[in-house]
Amino acid sequence: xxxxxHFAIMAAKQAHLTRESTEPMYNPTDVEERxxxxxxxxxxxxxxxxxxxxxxxxxxxFPYPSAEGLHVGNLYAFTGADVHGRFQRLRGxxxxxxxxxxxxxxxxxxxxLKVGVHPMDLIPGNIANFTRQLKRAGIMYDWTHTVxxxxxxxxxxxxxxxxxxxxxxxxxxxxxxxxxxxxxxxxLANEQVISGRCERCDSVVGQKILSQWFxxxxxxxxxxxxxxxxxxxxxxxxxxxRNWIGxxxxxxxxxxxAEESDEAVSVFTTRPDTIFGAxxxxxxxxxxxVDSFVSGAQRAAVDEYLAATAALDLVERKKAxxxxxxxxxxxxxxxxxxxxxxxxxxxxxxxxxxxxxxIMAVPAHDQRDFEFARTYGLPILPVxxxxxxxxxxxxxxxxxxxxxxxxxxxxxxxxxxxxxxxFSGRPASQAGLAIVESLAERGLGDATVNYRxxxxxxxxxxxxxxxxxxxxxxxxxxVPVPEEDLPVVLPRxxxxxxxxxxxxxxxxxxxxxxxxxxDCGGAARRETDVSDTFLDSAWYFLRYPSTDFSDxxxxxxxxxxxxxxxxxxxxxxxxxxxxxxxxxxxxxxHDLGHVEFEEPYKKFRKHGLLxxxxxxxxxxxxxxxxxxxxxxxxxxxTFRAYLMFLGPYTEGGDFRDxxxxxxxxxxxxxxxxxxxxxxxxxxxxxxxxxxDGRLDENIxxxxxxxxxxxxxDFADLCFNTGIAALMEYLNAIRADGRAPRRxxxxxxxxxxxxxxxxxxxxLWGLLGGQPSLFDHAVWPEYNASKLVADSVRIPVQVxxxxxxxVEVPRGANADTVREVALEEEGVRRHLxxxxxxxxxxxxxxxxNFVVG
RNA sequence: GCGAAAGUGGCGGAAUCGGUAGACGCGCCAGCCUUAGGAGCUGGUGGCCUUUGGCCGUGGGGGUUCGAGUCCCCCCUUUCGCACCA
Numbered sequence: 001x002x003x004x005x006h007f008a009i010m011a012a013k014q015a016h017l018t019r020e021s022t023e024p025m026y027n028p029t030d031v032e033e034r035x036x037x038x039x040x041x042x043x044x045x046x047x048x049x050x051x052x053x054x055x056x057x058x059x060x061x062f063p064y065p066s067a068e069g070l071h072v073g074n075l076y077a078f079t080g081a082d083v084h085g086r087f088q089r090l091r092g093x094x095x096x097x098x099x100x101x102x103x104x105x106x107x108x109x110x111x112x113l114k115v116g117v118h119p120m121d122l123i124p125g126n127i128a129n130f131t132r133q134l135k136r137a138g139i140m141y142d143w144t145h146t147v148x149x150x151x152x153x154x155x156x157x158x159x160x161x162x163x164x165x166x167x168x169x170x171x172x173x174x175x176x177x178x179x180x181x182x183x184x185x186x187x188l189a190n191e192q193v194i195s196g197r198c199e200r201c202d203s204v205v206g207q208k209i210l211s212q213w214f215x216x217x218x219x220x221x222x223x224x225x226x227x228x229x230x231x232x233x234x235x236x237x238x239x240x241x242r243n244w245i246g247x248x249x250x251x252x253x254x255x256x257x258a259e260e261s262d263e264a265v266s267v268f269t270t271r272p273d274t275i276f277g278a279x280x281x282x283x284x285x286x287x288x289x290v291d292s293f294v295s296g297a298q299r300a301a302v303d304e305y306l307a308a309t310a311a312l313d314l315v316e317r318k319k320a321x322x323x324x325x326x327x328x329x330x331x332x333x334x335x336x337x338x339x340x341x342x343x344x345x346x347x348x349x350x351x352x353x354x355x356x357x358x359i360m361a362v363p364a365h366d367q368r369d370f371e372f373a374r375t376y377g378l379p380i381l382p383v384x385x386x387x388x389x390x391x392x393x394x395x396x397x398x399x400x401x402x403x404x405x406x407x408x409x410x411x412x413x414x415x416x417x418x419x420x421x422x423f424s425g426r427p428a429s430q431a432g433l434a435i436v437e438s439l440a441e442r443g444l445g446d447a448t449v450n451y452r453x454x455x456x457x458x459x460x461x462x463x464x465x466x467x468x469x470x471x472x473x474x475x476x477x478x479v480p481v482p483e484e485d486l487p488v489v490l491p492r493x494x495x496x497x498x499x500x501x502x503x504x505x506x507x508x509x510x511x512x513x514x515x516x517x518x519d520c521g522g523a524a525r526r527e528t529d530v531s532d533t534f535l536d537s538a539w540y541f542l543r544y545p546s547t548d549f550s551d552x553x554x555x556x557x558x559x560x561x562x563x564x565x566x567x568x569x570x571x572x573x574x575x576x577x578x579x580x581x582x583x584x585x586x587x588x589x590h591d592l593g594h595v596e597f598e599e600p601y602k603k604f605r606k607h608g609l610l611x612x613x614x615x616x617x618x619x620x621x622x623x624x625x626x627x628x629x630x631x632x633x634x635x636x637x638t639f640r641a642y643l644m645f646l647g648p649y650t651e652g653g654d655f656r657d658x659x660x661x662x663x664x665x666x667x668x669x670x671x672x673x674x675x676x677x678x679x680x681x682x683x684x685x686x687x688x689x690x691x692d693g694r695l696d697e698n699i700x701x702x703x704x705x706x707x708x709x710x711x712x713d714f715a716d717l718c719f720n721t722g723i724a725a726l727m728e729y730l731n732a733i734r735a736d737g738r739a740p741r742r743x744x745x746x747x748x749x750x751x752x753x754x755x756x757x758x759x760x761x762x763l764w765g766l767l768g769g770q771p772s773l774f775d776h777a778v779w780p781e782y783n784a785s786k787l788v789a790d791s792v793r794i795p796v797q798v799x800x801x802x803x804x805x806v807e808v809p810r811g812a813n814a815d816t817v818r819e820v821a822l823e824e825e826g827v828r829r830h831l832x833x834x835x836x837x838x839x840x841x842x843x844x845x846x847x848n849f850v851v852g
Numbered sequence: 853g854c855g856a857a858a859g860u861g862g863c864g865g866a867a868u869c870g871g872u873a874g875a876c877g878c879g880c881c882a883g884c885c886u887u888a889g890g891a892g893c894u895g896g897u898g899g900c901c902u903u904u905g906g907c908c909g910u911g912g913g914g915g916u917u918c919g920a921g922u923c924c925c926c927c928c929u930u931u932c933g934c935a936c937c938a
Contacts, residue, residue: 194934236856236933243855243934250938269938282938322936354937361938367853368936452937575933609932645877647864651857654864661890662877668892721866724876731876795872800919802872829905840918846871850918 026671028635032758036135044772045097046142049545049558052094057562058085059541059601061570061578062100062147064107065126067115070133072625072643072655073617076610079640080649080717081569082139086754087714088567089140090779096562097140098544100147101127104155105533106184106200109464113497119464120492123150137627138636138757140774145547149536155466156487157543157553158536161585162458162469163480164592170216171458173478177286177352178457180208185498186462187212196317210502212459213468213529217584221245221451223598224583233604234650240575246452251436253360253445255281258332258341263292265333265344268355268450271365272439273411273432275337276420277383278360281344282326282372285309286352293331293344301327302346309348317348324349324372335360336444337421337435347372355450363407370407384428387414396424456581458532463496463505465530473517473524482518490530504528537578538585541565541600559595568601569717571609579604605717608652610643617655625655637756638664644719644755666727667759670752673730673740674763680739695743701789702732703747707782710751719755726752742767747780749773788844796821797848798830806847814841821847 039045047055060081063074082097089095103123112119127148134141147154165171179188183203193205217224225245228238250270257263265281283290285306294302305327309317326347335342349368350359363373364382373380382401386408390399399418401408411428418424423431439445459468467488469481481488491512496505506512506528517524545558570578582600590598609616612623630639641663647653695703706729713722729748733740746767753760753773764773788810794817796804804826808817818839821827831849838850 239856240933246934246937248937267938271938317936324936349936349938351937359938366938368938371936450937452934572932645864656864656878658890659864659878661879665892666877720864721876724866727876793872797871797919800871800917805872826905838918840871842871846919848871848918 024675026668026759028637028667028759029632031762032136032138032636035758035761036138038761038771039140040135042772043144044775045140046144047094047096049096049145049562052096052561054093055562056085056088056093056095057545057565057567058088058095058097059544059565059568060097061568061574062102062537062540063130064105065101065103065123065130066107067111067122067126068624069126069129070137070627071617072627072630073610075133075137075627076643076652077569077571077607078134078139079137079643080607080719081567083640083644083714083719083754084567084569084717086140086757086774087779089774090750090753090777092779095140096145096545097142098145098147099131099134099139099141099143100540100544101130101149102533102537102540103127103148103150104465104536106186106460106462106464109462109496110184110200112464118492118494119150123148133627136631136636138640140757145544147540147543147547149466149533149540150464152487152489153550154540154543155490155536158466158531158539159469159481159486159488160483160553161535161539161589162531163483163486164594165215165588166470166480168588168592170219170588171213172216173211173213175209175211176214176457177207177209178212179205180210180502181205182500184462185500185502186460187457208502210459210461212457213470213531214455214457215584217456217581218451218453220584220587221247221453222449223587224453224580227583227599231599231604232602234606237572237575237579237604237606240572241580244453244576244580248450248452250448250450251432251439251445252356252448253336253436253439254443255333255336255342255360257292258334263289265289265358266356267358267360268448269360271362271411271432272436272445273417273423273428274362274365274383275335275360275435275439276417276423277362277364277381278335278337278342279363279373279379279381280342280361281333282347282350282359282361282369283329283344284350284352284357285346285348287346287350287357289358290329290346293329293333295330298328298330302329305346312348324368324375326372326376328376336439336442343378345372345376345378353454354452364403365407365409365411367407367409381419382408383417383419384408384411384415385418386410387412390416390418397421399424456532456534456584458535459529460532461502461504461529462498463490463493463530465533466490466536467506467512468527468529468531470527471515471517471524472527473520473522475522476517476519476524479517479519479524485518488526504530506530534577534581535585538581539589541568541582542586542589542595554594563595564597564599565601566603568604569607570604572606575606605650607649607717608647610652610655612655630660634660634664635667635758637759638667641666641723641755645723647720649717649719663723666723666730667756669730669734670745670748670756671759671763673734674745674749674766676739677742677745678766681742695741697789699733699744701786702729703744703780704782704786707747707751707780708787711779711782714754723755750777750780753777792844794844795846796824796827797846798827799851800848803827803830810844812843814839814847817841817847821849 060078085095085097108119112122179193181188181198181203183201184198188198196205198205225247228241248270250268251272252266252268254264254266326345329344329346331344332341333344361369363369363380365384380403382403385399385401389401390396396416396418413427413429415428417426417428417431423435436445436447467490469486469488471479471481473479491509493505493509498505513526513528515524515526542554545562546555549555586600587598589595617624642660645663646659706725709725710722733744749760749763761773765771770776790810791807792810793805793807795802796806804824806820806824808820834851836849836851840848
C-alpha cells in the first residue's frame, strides 16, 4: 500500500473511531492546496515594488534546475531563508523574495549531451518542475519577478555587463596558459581547479596556451579585502575570502645578471631580512628569462628538464611532498645585498603564476629552499640566529650558527640577524624594512604587496552560455558589439559537443560567426566563446527588482529602493567563487555609476549542509531524498518544521526518516489546541481559567519568554531552538488538561506561521482573522517586566556542589537567602560540624557556602 | 603542512558576560485506551552504588576559581577549506 493512501485510511479510521468531538481532522494536503491557491489568486506574495514603505530584500542563492528536480538539500536552504523572510514580513517589512534559475553552464550541457536532448528543450521542463516543487513547499516567492539566465532578455544584460567592463579597460584578451580540463574540454578558472583536478568531473587538469578573455579582478584585490572588515557576513566566509585573495606583504628585489648587462631578475619575498643568506636564485621553468641565463654547456640539460616538467601534470607537479628537482642554468646573478655572485637554477617548485615566477633561495631559512639545497649540494648560510644563541658582547657579524636538519624559520623580535653586514645584530622582525629601504636607495628593490588572486578568465570553449559580445575585424581589430545590437543570441545548434582542440562549438557555425564589422562594415568574425556561468550569477540579484524594465539592466529607482540585498542566504561552497565575483561586479558597476553601493549583500549567512546516514547527499551514494515523497505523506508544513528542527540551520544536520514524527505530532497538537479552544468558546467556557479575562500568571510569563526567545532566534536563523521554544509553550498551555484559551493560542499561531504558513493561515482564519495572516497579523511583542516572576527558585551549593534549591522573593539579599537556605534539609546536613568560611551570593542566581 | 570549525545521554541537539548540564524532539520503558496499531493519552528515561541518601559525568591530561561544558596550557580525534603562494 502506498504511504499516503495508508495514512489517509488511518486518519479516516481515527476520525471515525476514536474522536468523540466533532472537530475536523487536520488534513495537510487539503489545507495546503487551498492556501497556496489563495496566495496565488490574491497575489499576497507580491509586494508593490514601487510603493513599499519598508523594503526588505530577502535573497537566497538561486538553484541550477537539474533534471532530477529539487532535492531536500535545496529545500533545506530555501525553507530557512523563507522562514526568515516570512518572519521579517510579520514584523512589518515589505518583503521581496524572488526566485530564479541558474540554467546555463557545463552542468546542463553535459546532462543534455548525456541524454541526447537539446538543453533548449530540456531547461523549460526542469524549470517548470522546480517551480511546481517550490510552490508546493510553500516558499513565499514573488513569481512575477523571476530570472532565467538562459533567457535572451536576461543574458542580453549579462553581455551588457561584459561591454561595460570592456569599455572600462577591465576586460582584456590575452594569450595565457590556462587550466584545461581534457574531459570537459574547456578552460577552467583557478577557482574551479581543486587540488589540480576539475571540480566538476575530477579529471586531472592540464595546461594549454589559448587566447582568452580576462576580467581584471586583481585590480580590486585590496578593496575586496578591505570591505571584508565591515560587511556583516559569517566570519568563516570572510576568512575564506581573505585566504583566497591571499595578501602577503614583502618586497620585490632585483638581482642583476652577473655579466655586464642591464637585465635583472626580480623576485618577490616576504623575508627581505634574510637576503644576506640568499645563496642562489631559482626560476620557474616557464619563466621567459630562462634563456638569458642558459650557457652553452648547460643547454642540453636545461632543455631536458624543461621537457620533463612540461610533461608533468599539475597534480604531480604541485605535490608538496614531491622530491625537489631542478637544473643549473650555467648563469649567475648578483645578490644586491652582498654583491656576490649566486648561481641561477630552474626548478618546478617555483610557480610562474605567483609573484614574479622567480625566487631568491635562502636555504637556511626556508624549508623548500633547504631541501633543494641539500639535494644539489648548494651552500646553506644561516643569517638569523635563534633567540638567546648569540652571547652577549659577541659581534653578530662574526657569529656562526650550525645548520640543522630543517630550515630555521622563526623571525620575531627575539631572533637577531647575523652575517648580514651592517644589519647584523638587528631583530629579524624589524630588519627587513631597513634592508628594503637601503636597497631601494640603489634602485635594487621596493616594498611590495602580492596577492594570490588571479585575474578571472571568463572564456569558455563551450556551447551552453551567453556568447561573448565581441567582433574581430581585420581592419578595426577588436570591436565590441554595439549595445543596441544586444543580445547576441545563442543560436540553436544541434551539434554542440566540445572538441579536443579548444575550438568552441559556435566556431562551426558560419551563420553565427560571419558578420559585418559594426565600425567599417567589412567582413568580420564574431567571438565564438561563451562566458563563464559565474558571470550569469554575479549580477542576477541586481536584475530581480528590474525585471519589468526591458530597456535597461537595472532601473535606478528600483535599485535604489531595494538594493543592496538585506539578507542573503546560501551555501558555503560558494564562499569564494560566486560571492567574490558578485562583489567584484558590483564594485565595478559602482565605479561606473550604475549602482550607488559597492557591496551587494548587507548580511550574508551560510546555511549548513544536510547529510544523510553520515555522509553528504549525492546520487552516487544513493542517499538523495526527494521532498515530494515527504510532502505527500506529511504535508509541507510538517516537512518544513522537520527540516528546521533537525539541527542548527547554519551548521546543517542529519536527515533521518523517524525524526519527522516529532514535528508531525506538534502540528497535530497545535491544530487540536486551536480547535479545543474554539469548542470551549462555543460551549460557553469562554474565559475558562481566568475570571477577569487575564492569562494565568505563569502562562503569561511563559508567553513573554517565548516571544523573546523566538524573536531573537528567527532573526539569527536559529530555527531549531525557536521551534523548541514554541513546543515548550504549547506544552505549557496544555499542561493542566483544560482547553487552551484564545489569548493563549493566537500568539502561537502567529509565531509558528513562518515555519508552517498553511496550517497557521487556516487556524488564523478559524480564529476569525482576516486572510492573509501575513498581511494582517502582528508579530507579538514581549514585555520585559513580564519575563520574570516575583519569586525565583535558586540553587544552593555547599563548596560548589548542589545541595538544594530554595524559593525566594526576586531581588532578595544575601541574608534573606541564607536564612531560607539554612532551613533546607539537604543544605543543613552538609553544614553540620563544619565552619562556613564564606558565602557567595549571586542575586536571583545562586547561593554557595564555602566551608572547611 | 597552514587555516577554520567542532567533540555533551542510545540518537539529533540545548545551555558559553563562568552560576541547578542534558531544554526541545526522536527512540526506549511502564500504564491507559483499542478487535487491532509505524495511532492517541499519562508518566518515566545520563551512568553507577550499599537508593528518604550519595558518587561519577560535557574527547584526554593539567591549571585558574567558592564554582568550569564554558576561561588558560598541553595532547587526541573528526569535519571542512587551502595546499611547493616564496
